Amino acid sequence: MSSKIKSQKDFNAGLMFIAFGAVFAFVARNYPMGTAVRMGPAYFPTILGWLLMGLGLIVFLQSFATKDEPPKSMDARAVWWILGSVLAFALLVGPLEAGLVPASVVIVMMSAYGGREFRWRDAITSAVILSVACVAIFYYGLGLPFRLFPWS
Amino acid sequence: MELFNNLLLGFQVALSFQNLLYCFLGCFLGTLIGVLPGIGPVATIAMLLPITFNLPPTPALIMLAGIYYGASYGGSTTAILVNLPGESSSVVTCIDGYQMGRQGRAGPALAIAALGSFFAGCVGTVLIALFGPPLAELAFEFGAAEYFSMMVLGLVSAVVLAHGSLIKAIAMIILGLLFGLVGTDVNSGIARYSFGISELSDGIGFVSVAMGMFGFAEIISNLEAKQADRDQAKISEVKTLMPTWHDIKVSIGPIMRGTAIGTIFGILPGSHTVIAAFSSYTLEKKLSKTPERFGKGAIEGVAGPESANNAAAQTCFIPLLTLGIPTGAVMALMVGAMTIQGIAPGPQVMTQKPDLFWGMIASMWLGNAMLVVLNLPLIGIWVQFLKIPYRLLFPGICLFIAIGAYSVNNSPMEIYMAALFGLFGYWAVKWGCEPAPLLLGFVLGPLMEENLRRAMLISRGDPSVFVTRPISAGMLVVTALLLLVIIAPQVRRKREEVLVEEGP
Numbered sequence: 001m002s003s004k005i006k007s008q009k010d011f012n013a014g015l016m017f018i019a020f021g022a023v024f025a026f027v028a029r030n031y032p033m034g035t036a037v038r039m040g041p042a043y044f045p046t047i048l049g050w051l052l053m054g055l056g057l058i059v060f061l062q063s064f065a066t067k068d069e070p071p072k073s074m075d076a077r078a079v080w081w082i083l084g085s086v087l088a089f090a091l092l093v094g095p096l097e098a099g100l101v102p103a104s105v106v107i108v109m110m111s112a113y114g115g116r117e118f119r120w121r122d123a124i125t126s127a128v129i130l131s132v133a134c135v136a137i138f139y140y141g142l143g144l145p146f147r148l149f150p151w152s
Numbered sequence: 153m154e155l156f157n158n159l160l161l162g163f164q165v166a167l168s169f170q171n172l173l174y175c176f177l178g179c180f181l182g183t184l185i186g187v188l189p190g191i192g193p194v195a196t197i198a199m200l201l202p203i204t205f206n207l208p209p210t211p212a213l214i215m216l217a218g219i220y221y222g223a224s225y226g227g228s229t230t231a232i233l234v235n236l237p238g239e240s241s242s243v244v245t246c247i248d249g250y251q252m253g254r255q256g257r258a259g260p261a262l263a264i265a266a267l268g269s270f271f272a273g274c275v276g277t278v279l280i281a282l283f284g285p286p287l288a289e290l291a292f293e294f295g296a297a298e299y300f301s302m303m304v305l306g307l308v309s310a311v312v313l314a315h316g317s318l319i320k321a322i323a324m325i326i327l328g329l330l331f332g333l334v335g336t337d338v339n340s341g342i343a344r345y346s347f348g349i350s351e352l353s354d355g356i357g358f359v360s361v362a363m364g365m366f367g368f369a370e371i372i373s374n375l376e377a378k379q380a381d382r383d384q385a386k387i388s389e390v391k392t393l394m395p396t397w398h399d400i401k402v403s404i405g406p407i408m409r410g411t412a413i414g415t416i417f418g419i420l421p422g423s424h425t426v427i428a429a430f431s432s433y434t435l436e437k438k439l440s441k442t443p444e445r446f447g448k449g450a451i452e453g454v455a456g457p458e459s460a461n462n463a464a465a466q467t468c469f470i471p472l473l474t475l476g477i478p479t480g481a482v483m484a485l486m487v488g489a490m491t492i493q494g495i496a497p498g499p500q501v502m503t504q505k506p507d508l509f510w511g512m513i514a515s516m517w518l519g520n521a522m523l524v525v526l527n528l529p530l531i532g533i534w535v536q537f538l539k540i541p542y543r544l545l546f547p548g549i550c551l552f553i554a555i556g557a558y559s560v561n562n563s564p565m566e567i568y569m570a571a572l573f574g575l576f577g578y579w580a581v582k583w584g585c586e587p588a589p590l591l592l593g594f595v596l597g598p599l600m601e602e603n604l605r606r607a608m609l610i611s612r613g614d615p616s617v618f619v620t621r622p623i624s625a626g627m628l629v630v631t632a633l634l635l636l637v638i639i640a641p642q643v644r645r646k647r648e649e650v651l652v653e654e655g656p
Contacts, residue, residue: 010317013583017323024330024345031342037613041337041344044601048326048333055323062319071582075376079578082372082550086571089554094564100555107554108547115375117543130548134555142206144559 007068014060018053025049081114099149100139104131158510159281165511166518171211175515178215179522182222186239187230187534190374190542191549193223193239194588197485198362199552201492202559209493210508214515216489220482221273221465221516224425225523228265228458229534232258233388241425241461244433248446248453253388260395261454264403266527268455269462272411273520276466279415280473280513284502287474291499296606297617301627303600305634306477310421311589312634320585328590331356332597339605351565358488360557360566361594364573365580365587366481367553371546372578387538390531399451406436406456413456414463419471421479423588424464432460466516473509474499477596481588484595 005011025046034040085107092103108127112118138144165171185196197216204212227242232249245265252261294302311321334345335355346352395403410432417428436456437446446453469486471479476498478484490497495505502509527534557566577587611617619625 009582009584010320013320013323013580013585016580016583017320017327020327020330027345031337031344032340035613036608036615039339039601039605039608041340041342044604045330045333045344048330052323052326052330055319055326059317059319059323068584071584072376074582075372078372078375079575082368082375083571083575085547085550086368086554086567086574089551090558090564090567090571093558094567103554104551107551111371111550112543112547114372115543115546117541119543122544123547126544126547130551134551138555138559142203144555145562 005063007063007066008070009068010059010063010066012071014056014058014063017056017059019056021049021052021054021056023049025053077116078114082111085110085114093146097147097150099152100135100146101131101148102150104134154285155281158285158506159514161506162281162510162512162514165210165507166214166514171214171511171515172518174207174211174215175218175519176522178218179222179225179519179526181215182219183226183229183523183526183534184537185219186223186226186228186242187537188540188545189230189236189238190370190545192366192370193220194366194481194485195363195370195549195553196223197482197489198359198366199549199556201359201362201485201489202556204489205492205560209490209495209505210511212493213486213489213508213512214519216486217469217512217516218519221462221519222523222526224458224461224465225266225269225527226534227461228269228454229262229527229531230538232261232265232454233390233535234538240423241429241457241464243426244429244457245454247433248448248450250388251447251449252451252454255449256389256391257449258388258390259393260399261451262390262531263393263395263528264399264451264455265458266524268403268407268410268459270520270524271407272414272459272463273466273523274517275411276415276418276463277513277517277520279467280470280516281510284470284474284509284513287470288499288502291475294499294623295621296603296610297621297624298627300600300603300607301618301624301631302475302477303596303603305627305631306421306471306479307589307592307596308631309634310479310592311586312422312638316586317584318638321589324580324585324587324589325593328593328595329597329600330593331361331590332594333601335598338598338602351561351563356594357557357560357566357569358491358595359560360569361573362485362488362591363553363557364570364575365577365591367549368570368574369577369581369587371549372574373581374542374546387535390535393528393531395451403451403455405439406432406452407459409435409439410456410459411463414460414465415467417460418464418467419479421471424468424480425461428460428464429457432456462520466520469512469516472497473501473512476501478592481591484588484591487595 028042028045031042032040033042089103089107092098105127108130109123112123139146185191223239227239228245230236230238231242231245232253235246235250237243249261307325336343336353343353413432414428418424436452437443471477472483478487487497557570560566
């Protein structure tokens, strides 16, 4: 399979565009189309959705014609730990109501782990300094409404 | 003279304590992120958008603008001292600037860069003041059809001049338009693409998209790229800042020409500062009687591009402040900032809020003055910042983005969306799709639909209205020409050349 595809980048991108275009165009069928004079909510998205599918198809076909370097392989550690740290922060300040300080410490430590040069001492020091700085800037300085700790 | 009165008003506004403070803050932050590689003006402005909610519009926009043109000053510092571009347009300055540094001439390089930037910044500000009002006058003649065609032209020209695959860039624009349409349709009250999630019926948060694609995605990509250990890069010593008379004489031409180039590319849609800097370098090399010196420490290779990128950073505000259309990613963010403040961008900003318009112009001039002071005498401070390793910086950036996203609605939903767009942005870039066009489309989506609807309503369903009305037709013709020109093989080869020079 990979021998026929000359550009994996274009192959993936093309499929992505076709998929998005299709979703937008087909979900739009639930909304009224209206007429050219009085365009309904489905009009513009449908046009755009089909356009996107068309462009996606061109890109997809191009992937068999033009050679391109393969995409860099995914750095899974960076992806999982960075995004994981963000989700953890969201959960901690959101539904879990743990407060800004624990959330800050967690996101700094977890995201730092996503980097290849992780060192425990640096991560802990940064976490402390950044948490203090954020509380100072955002809670006291800008007055943003945050719970600081689970018990406050 | 009316111009005089307007400028007087502008300076009165700009010299207020609050506006001066935020101008300084913007310039300082701009220089800082310009100096630090791995974080650029787009991510920073996106991060600070939620903070601007609590500010009145004038200081908010002054600060955000200061971050942008400040970054083009700061980027030259890292380029010259460490051969690392702190900001995209300073890639060019690395070429000759770093060589000058290795020859012990880092000081003069920095000085000429700052002074050239200051000259260009002043000229740019004057141009906005001169040409702003006539342009806005012109824009008042625009009807819905003209606005629609103008947005089409703006979107297409933004990608035509940028690098990368044209088709994928246009596809990203359309995807951005579609994402922008998520939410409640104003005309019918129907919630589109909300899938039952109530937060989505208000639309996807602009801040989430911007922070996700330009913040998180960039951090992950930076970590992935195997960066050579920066601690090993030698930081050139700065001995004396004074350039020689010869330096100054030789730089005058490049500074003038760079300013002119930067002005033109600033007004045109695209990645203003980057293209301006590259074009200036190419021009200076072609015009020079001794082109072999370029790449080995020719000061013209610093003077020209640095002036160009700063001129572009100023004049790129013109289409935004007069016509109301964003011509690049940063301008899209400014549109977002204005919308958040309840200001609809367009020619009416000048007449309805003259204090905002003229205040911004005056403060840009003041900002340029502040930046010369920040960049030259205080160079020692920035050198210290350069020594902070990236592994200490990026977790802090993640934290700031997360807090910023949360503070939009006091809801974790924005953080989830930012993470989602971060993941999407990361893969999109991996597959050769540029994120900036998506942001442009996202900002313009609802506006384009509204103008399309109105144009069709007024013309009673006649689509030829876009080509029968002269201004609208003109814009669409230019759009078509641009597309054709780009597809033409000779231009394609030229674009490849620029691509190759632009590097990674």
